[in-house]
Amino acid sequence: MACLIDPFARPISYLRVSVTDRCDFRCTYCMAEQMQFLPKRDLLTLEELDRLCSTFIRLGVQKLRITGGEPLVRRDILHFFKGMSRHLASGELRELTLTTNGSQLAKYAGDLAAAGIRRINVSLDTLDAAKFTEITRWGRLQQVLEGLDAAKDAGIRVKINTVALKGFNEDELLTLVEWCGREGHDLTFIEVMPMGEMGEETRLDQYWPILDLRAKLAEHFRLIDSDERSGGPARYVRLEETGQKIGFITPLTHNFCESCNRVRVTCTGELYMCLGQEDRADLRAPLRASADDAALEAAIRDAILRKPKGHDFDYSRGKVRGQMPRHMSHTGG
Template sequence: MTPYDAPLPQAPAAPALIDGFGRQVTYLRVSVTDRCDLRCVYCMAEHMTFLPKREVLTLEELDRIASAFVTLGVRKLRITGGEPLVRKGVMGLFENLSRHLRSGALDELTLTTNGTRLAEFAADLARLGVRRVNVSLDTLKPDLFRQLTRGGDLAKVIAGIDAAQGAGLSVKINAVALKDDNAAELPDLIAWAHGRGLEATLIEAMPLGEIEYDRTDQFLSLKAVRSHLESFWTLTETDHRTGGPARYVRVEETGGRLGFITPLTHNFCEACNRVRLTCTGTLHSCLGRDDASDLRAVIRAGADDAALKNAIRRAVDAKPKGHDFQIARAAAPAVSRHMSTTGG
């Protein structure tokens, strides 16, 4: 064997991303746009002011930052928005990021979507290595859907789910529990999802951003929802985890899996392994805090990859122990930014 035949030495693995409380960050949620084609009442103001293009990261910048996280040990990337599929050229970003799936550096590339454009993109997502998607859907009643989304068409979302399943994608339905709107419908929504072979996750309304109504009027504790479900279903605890905050049970009567995300009634911060990158390049290490690290400024100042990674490490090291969410009448939102700005 000549020296030229010898295997190349492996580059030493970068130290893991560990925050100041010993939690390893392995999950990055990447918002690609603050724009959305719906206006869900708990998520956005009716008349939103969207960001000017110059403030939004280019797709190449998003790829660079996300890829830096992958080299630092992030194993899961979730693309979010706003609505990610309204971003022009977003499939190019999926194509570029899919190289990390092929190399084995990344375990999963996925997205959260409202489903309105999923019919158009499902086949390409599957081709590029996406294996599952989350679809936000709070009701199966067309009129209520139109009301909650301020004009949305439920049929487009159902068609998107059909296309995703047809492309072989695993689909999970995310529903925000709303006391006055969909509380009575939640069992039917869960049963519908399980009947189609879909998972379902219920989410407590979170106090993010100023909107037109008082969230205390709509807040519904998932502890109460679970108690109601257990009056007619058998819910069996499971150890299933997807890298996010949901805790899962199996509904024995439907045979399906049901998740609960409970930031208000049960703090899940002790095992938090994720951070969020907004479409402007701001890194939030906690959804429920106004902490922020400006990675856009770092890369647009000409920083090399080493400087970018150092900035990421500093931001992760400052990750707080827990969030500031609370639901109380007249209380200001925990953070001023909207969920659509932060990233799904």
């Protein structure tokens, strides 16, 4: 069966699927404290998620990342992971992974490893307990650290995702790098993206360009550029002094769209061909209209033919451009 190719000859091999918009944190750059979550009837069932993901895999997707909200707060989500593991066993799927805030890892790490998950991304923006509570509003740092230990014990490799936030974690740059080095975690820094109605001043106040962060890192380490790719948008360097791998995701200071191989499906079955554009395709309707996958496949193929060349995120000239009204928790991280 022909693989998915977008209008710019980019093969689509990476699917990110949100399984819930709910989360047990309320991170200030991600969502409002008093969120209005979607009615449960609007969400795809676990069976529908399985069928949708299996269809994408049949169409050539080789990497599947489960996101949220916080995916591990979705009831019975382990059944879904266990179901997806059959595609790892068949060889059709190269990697099954997830992005999590780490709050539920102490409970689920062993079962995730048993389902074939070998590495995960954990969002962590500070190692200061008070600042952690401030940025997450509801989170406890110790709970996350215990989850990270459980993941390591289960044989799951951890990559820490840190959102670069001006005035918040600038002073922890070296602390985070050194801690990840001791713990054996990879580390990626991400520019804050204009997602959700958070207010222009808030976004500009939060924005810490990765180019500036990288320059500060270069004051303490020799950075060696790497050609390594993980299937996502990160670009990597190696610290010569420690051998650590550090990633940078730069949607604002460097558009990474030229090699984009991914699309996103929301927990309601909306397929977004680009994180930074509003065009989307409804996959829930064909999923629920027929037990046959022909209409679903046709909807997916038609949507991929509308995938744009890139996003429009921009903070230049002191203005927020390309801002998306939907929250990151709706689209999936």
